Amino acid sequence: MDRNSVMAYALPMGNSSFHVTLIRPSFVLPVTSHQAQQGVPPLTLALLAATLKKHQYDVSCIDATGEKLGEFHGFGKSDLLAQGLTIQEVTERIPTHTNVIGISCMFANEWVYSRQLLKLIRERFPHAVIIAGGEHVSADFTHILNQESGIDICVRGEGEETLLELLTKIKSQESWKEVVGISFLEQNVIQSTADRKRVLKIDEIPWADWSTVPLRKYLDQGMGNDTQRKRSVPLIASRGCPYQCTFCTSPQMWGTRWIARDPHDVINEMKQNIRIYGADHFEFYDLTAIINKNWIHTFCDLLISENLGISWSLPTGTRTEVLDQLTLTKIKNSGCIKMSLSPESGSVATLERIKKRTKPEAMLNVIRNCRKVGMITKCNMIFGFPGQTMKEVGESFIYIFRMALAGANDVACFSFVPYAGSELFNQLVTEGKIIRDENYDDFLSRCIYNDTSDIRSWSASIPQWLMPVLVMGGMLFFYASSFLIRPWRFFQLIGRLVTSKPVTMLEMLLAGIYRNFIEGKKLKPRSDLKESGQAG
Numbered sequence: 001m002d003r004n005s006v007m008a009y010a011l012p013m014g015n016s017s018f019h020v021t022l023i024r025p026s027f028v029l030p031v032t033s034h035q036a037q038q039g040v041p042p043l044t045l046a047l048l049a050a051t052l053k054k055h056q057y058d059v060s061c062i063d064a065t066g067e068k069l070g071e072f073h074g075f076g077k078s079d080l081l082a083q084g085l086t087i088q089e090v091t092e093r094i095p096t097h098t099n100v101i102g103i104s105c106m107f108a109n110e111w112v113y114s115r116q117l118l119k120l121i122r123e124r125f126p127h128a129v130i131i132a133g134g135e136h137v138s139a140d141f142t143h144i145l146n147q148e149s150g151i152d153i154c155v156r157g158e159g160e161e162t163l164l165e166l167l168t169k170i171k172s173q174e175s176w177k178e179v180v181g182i183s184f185l186e187q188n189v190i191q192s193t194a195d196r197k198r199v200l201k202i203d204e205i206p207w208a209d210w211s212t213v214p215l216r217k218y219l220d221q222g223m224g225n226d227t228q229r230k231r232s233v234p235l236i237a238s239r240g241c242p243y244q245c246t247f248c249t250s251p252q253m254w255g256t257r258w259i260a261r262d263p264h265d266v267i268n269e270m271k272q273n274i275r276i277y278g279a280d281h282f283e284f285y286d287l288t289a290i291i292n293k294n295w296i297h298t299f300c301d302l303l304i305s306e307n308l309g310i311s312w313s314l315p316t317g318t319r320t321e322v323l324d325q326l327t328l329t330k331i332k333n334s335g336c337i338k339m340s341l342s343p344e345s346g347s348v349a350t351l352e353r354i355k356k357r358t359k360p361e362a363m364l365n366v367i368r369n370c371r372k373v374g375m376i377t378k379c380n381m382i383f384g385f386p387g388q389t390m391k392e393v394g395e396s397f398i399y400i401f402r403m404a405l406a407g408a409n410d411v412a413c414f415s416f417v418p419y420a421g422s423e424l425f426n427q428l429v430t431e432g433k434i435i436r437d438e439n440y441d442d443f444l445s446r447c448i449y450n451d452t453s454d455i456r457s458w459s460a461s462i463p464q465w466l467m468p469v470l471v472m473g474g475m476l477f478f479y480a481s482s483f484l485i486r487p488w489r490f491f492q493l494i495g496r497l498v499t500s501k502p503v504t505m506l507e508m509l510l511a512g513i514y515r516n517f518i519e520g521k522k523l524k525p526r527s528d529l530k531e532s533g534q535a536g
Contacts, residue, residue: 139249
C-alpha cells in the first residue's frame, strides 16, 4: 500500500475520536558516563502536548526517560545505555486506538536507539501515521528516510504549526504532501516541501503542559541540567540565534532570527509552576537567552519586584555583548545563580574559522564582573576543530589560565563533534571524512561531546591520542589554577559535597561518581533485560 495515499490512513471504524501519541525516547549515554545529570524534563514534549490540547486534540505522552528514572538498560550491540523504559515497554504504552504517533529525536547519538524503537512501532501499528521531528531529524532527514525506519513524515524546524496542519489533513483524510516544512518518501524518492516560516507570535504558543509527563519524578529526585537537588523546571524565553557558528545546527533548525517572549508572560509561567509543582529553580534552555539589553533588564526588574524566592540559571550558554556590570548586577539580584558562557577557544584564528563572533578579552571582562557580583560562571572550550593547530591549542590553554585568574568557577573542555546539518559537518562530508555508509549509525551513536572514552580529532595537526589529554588536561589545569589562586574555593567544594548541594560542574561530576559507583547505582545494563532479550 502506498503510505502517501489518503486512504492508507483509515480511522477506526465506528470511532469518531482522533488520538495522537507523542513520545520522548529514553535518554542515551555512554557506559563510561559519570555525570550527575541523567535526564531532564521533556520540555519539547510538554510544549507540543499543550499546543495539541489547545486545539482540542486527544493526546497522550510517553516520556520514556521519566517513567523509570535511574534505571538503565543496554540495547543491541552498542556500548551505550538507555535510561528509562525499554523499547518493548514504550510500545506497550502506546494506546491501541492511536491514529498518529509523533517521536522526537533531538541528538545524533540517540538515533540508533530511536530507529530501533520506530521499527517496532511500525510493526505493531501498521496503520498509524508516524511523524518524527527534533533537531537531529531536521538536520539529517535524508539519511533517516532512507533507512526504512517506519517514519512517514519528517518535520523540519519548529514543530507546532506544521504538526497542527498535518493533523488537520490526516484527520480529514486529505493529502498532506503540500504541507510546508516536511520531508517524506514517495516511490523511494525523498520529497521536501518549502521551509516553513518561523513562528513570530511565540507568546501565542501555550505554556508547557507538564500534566502530560511525569514532571514530579524529576522534581522529587532533584534532577536538572546544571543544578542538582533543586525542584528545577525548564523554560524557554526566546527562540533562535542570530549567529552562525559553523559547528552548530541552530541555523538549520531555527534560522538566524532571535524572537523573545513577553517578559510578563515568562514570569507568569514561572509563577504557575511554583504554585502547582513547588518549583524553586528554573533553567532557561534558550539557544542564546541574552541578546537584547532592554529585554533582559525588563525581565530582571519584573522578577525582582515579584520577589518569588526562586533561583534561575542559563545552562546552555549565552552571548556576552550586552553583559555590562549593571546588567549582570540586575541578573544576579533577580535570582540568577549560574551562567554558562561559550568562549570555545582562546585563539582568535580558531574563532574566526568557526565564525564565533566573540572577543576573548571582552569575555574575560564579563567573567570578572560575574565574580564581582557573586555569580557562578561556567565556560565551555572545544578542542579538535578541523584546521586547529597546536599553536592555537596552546593559546587556548593560556586562555584557560586567564579565565581561572579572572574568577571563572568552571571550565568544561569538550572534543569537537560534527553534528549533522552543521556547516562543519557538511564540509567533512564533502571532503570524504564522513561517509553515510553502513557504519554511519555507529558513527552517530558516538557523537557525544562529553564522552572521554571515544574522542576523535578532526584536525590534521592534533594526533588522536592527544585529544583525551587536551580535554581532561584542560579541565585539570583550570581547577588546579583556580584552587591555587583562590584556595577557599576548594573548601567550599568540600562543604557543598558533604551537604549534597553540588553547584559547580566539578561538584556535580564528583557527586555523580559517588552516586553511581559508591552508593551502588552503577550505570550498567539490567541483567534481566539482557537475559530475556528485551534490550532491543
